[in-house]
Amino acid sequence: MKAMILPRIVSLDEVPAPLELAELPLPEPGPDEVRVRIAACGVCHTELDEIEGRTAPPKLPIVLGHEIVGHVDKLGQRASKHSVGDRVGVGWVHSSSGDIHENISPEFRATGRDANGGYAQYMTVPESYAYPVPDEFTDAQAAPLLCAGAIGHRALKLTQIEDGEPLGLTGFGASGHLTLQLARHRFPNSPIYVFARDEAVRAFASDLGAVWTGDTEERGPAPLQAIIDTTPAWKPVVEALANLRPGGRLVINAIRKEDRDREELLRLNYHDHLWMEREIKSVANITRYDIEEFLPLAAAVPLKPKVEVYALEDANRALVELKRGGAQGAKVLSMTQ
DSSP: OOOEEEOOOOOOOSSSSEEEEEOOOOOOOTOOOOOOOEEEEEEEEHHHHHHHTTOOOSSSSEEEOEEEEEEEEETTTTTSSSOOEEEEOOSSSEEEOSSTGGGGSSEEBBBBTOOOOSBBBBBEEEEEGOOOOTTTSSSSHEEEEEEEHHHHHHHHHHHTTOOTTTTTESSSHHHHHHHHHHHHHTTTTSSEEEOOOOOOHHHHHHHHTEEEEOTTTTOOOOOOOEEEEOOOSSSSHHHHHHTTTEEEEEEEOOOOOOSSSSHHHHHHHHIITTTOOOOEOOOOOOOHHHHHHHHHHHHHTTTTOOOOOOOOOGGHHHHHHHHHOOOOOOOEESSSO
């Protein structure tokens, strides 16, 4: 099978083509696994963290990718949850303890980091971590739902907001544009404020229903009960804390933060940013229960993912463009192009 493999850890600023096209043996499913013939795989910022070593794979080479949509191609001996031909999705959690805290379990293994992922024509996964994909979505539309959408759903739950309370989103990429649509559905009376550097991205947020948009360092017209941060930087964290009302909560939805602007943390002022019972909550990974709960909800809204599609062989170009920022929606690799 064809696959784009990561052979070594590099800086994308220095090596703009970190992945190599390779021919790999067709993987065989274990007893409780299914093999998936992949149709599409989303390109996530976490792949940048893997490539550049912030969450390095334990073994190289590896096939990246964890926003996977395809069809069950082969069953392991004991696998019975799915049938050959079923359309399924696979997310960041490849396997874990199976309980509600599996996202923070030492047994957690990530798709595309601890096991080969979706930048390929085939993959294997335990049957419990493959999920039926609603018919409302094309393969390319469904791919970002498996991480960007589902982790946004988890982050939204962690804000603990109630309908009518104001919500902020700082950073507005693949996850942000889905979280905004979901928040409008779940909390129709909550005004949503979007903070983003790029003017075109802010206009996109307004089109999706944000009542106000501004630059990352601006103050919104009113203090917010909760803000979800999906950026790789530290500056939005500091600015978001200053935009919270007393008792507000900042939810950081990022697996790693980059070091390039870490000095921004020196601007933290206890009185302005943390006092009055403001708090910070991180999002750690995801559980299969989040994805199982989210996919039917995404279809009921229905969410409208905006996607830009690339051929598998163009994965490096998609990654470089993602790192540059300014994208509206999600980037998706298609195995059929």
